[in-house]
Amino acid sequence: MKQYLDLCTHILENGTVKQDRTGTGTKSVFGYQMRYNLQEGFPLMTTKKTAFRLIATELLWFLKGNTNIRTLIEDRNPIWDEWGFERWVKSDEYVGPDMTDFGRRSLEDEDFAAIYKVEMENYKKQIIEDDQFAERYGDLGPIYGKQWRSWTTGNEVIDQIDALIKGIKTNPDSRRHIVTAWNPSEVKDMALPPCHAMFQFYVADGKLSCQLYQRSADVFLGVPFNIASYALLVHLIAEECGLKVGEFVHTLGDAHIYLNHMEQVKEQLSRTPRELPTLRINLQDKSIFDLTIADIELEGYDPHPKIKAPIAV
Template sequence: MEQYLTLCKHIMNSGVTKGDRTGTGTKSVFGYQMRFDLSEGFPLLTTKKTAFRLVVSELLWFLKGDTNVKTLIQANNHIWDEWAFEKWVNSEEYTGPDMTNFGVRAAKDPEFKNVVQQQMDLFCEKILSEDAFAEEFGDLGPVYGRQWRSWPTMDGQTIDQLRNVIEQIKVNPDSRRHIITAWNPAEVDEMALPPCHAFMQFYVANGKLSCQLYQRSADVFLGVPFNIASYALLTHLIAKECHLEVGEFVHTLGDAHLYVNHMEQVTTQLEREPRALPQLLLNDQKESIFDFEIEDIALEGYDPHPRIKAPIAV
């Protein structure tokens, strides 16, 4: 994962200081590309522990076309909680403590962070126990899963982009149209968070499947390690169904940034030596990408450095 560490160094040394939507502030570069040969090992970061189980459960959530955090919370995956929580605390139904700019404030105030966590725990409890609450506040709008599996057409129909691409890879592997987009201009304003990893293209050559992702906005410390692992896993799953080997994952970034409140953590990470990459294990009994469950996907030989905690910018 030297490519990732080189990106971190590049941003710290050459990035420009920019404001951002969250009010946190970043150092940023524009236009950057990394390439990962998936035959050399699964590209999960080893300079800090990255929760592969969360990568898996989120990707399966996308694959099922789901857009409600209830499914993730049931799987003990809380990486999307903040965006659904924000919807609740900004609503008329919320009567608790003031949560304005809760992400930024919690990062600076340990006492307020505890208050936020109490309200977040209450929110998750209500999501799991109250169906009407989950339907209203758990749904994130037409985010990734909706666009991948049910892109709406003008005549009221939907397009299953993912299934269509898999079928085309099987019957017409040399096509240059193996494309899935999550960026739907007609529905961006309805999404809790507009797609960051927005556009992917698959490529078949010499019996190997490669994937290139264009990511418009890249939180390099927290988000990008997940994105690399998620799309590498997606490439493996599609390759398996299509009876192909894996080739490269090509990761093209638009605005690649480090938040200013992550700089100490990045410095710690850069002081660590990368370790050997793990190997991905998939259940051979599963034929279709749509049949996989969390227990069908595992890693072998993952020996990372300890986790490095950092606040998420909402």
């Protein structure tokens, strides 16, 4: 994962301090690219433990076109919990304790962390048990899954992933193997406008490669997940299309380290990368749309310990 560690060093040495919508502040660079040869191993971070099960279940959630976190909560996947919870605590119906800036406060204030944990557990319990509550406060709006599988324009609904697979199979040399999650007409309705905004696939010598354009990149918390998620997507689409994997090319717009992640990044940079794991997919007669986490296996993952950091919501 030298490419990723080089990015961290580049931002620390050359980044500009900027303000952001969360009020946390970042050190940022604009325009950066990393390349991962997927033949050399699966690019899951080894300088800190990264939860592959969460990455895989989130990607399968996207591929099924889902936008409600009830499914993720049932899968014990908390990746999107804060975004749904934020919608709840900012609503007129919420009458509990003040949850302003809950991500940072829960790490810095033990008393608040205990209150926040109770409120979050109550929120998730209601999502699971109350259909109407889940419909109002579990849905994150027209985020990735909706755009990937049900892009709406006028009276037409476009399944971009299905069209992508058909295009790769029937016209592999096309330069139009593109999926976009950035829908200007629906951005305002999304809990979080897409950070990984558009990706393009490329077939050469029987190998499938993918380039992602990511407009906004939280380098410490988000980017390790994004790298692994899109590497997994390449493997899945390649399996579906009868191809081998090639490269994952990761192009970043605003690549930033939050100012309250600086010490965590420096700790990670002090660690020596380890051998990359291997990915196994048991597709059999299934479509990738029907896969479960049980069909995806990671072998030989031996990372350094996890490093905690607050999420900026």
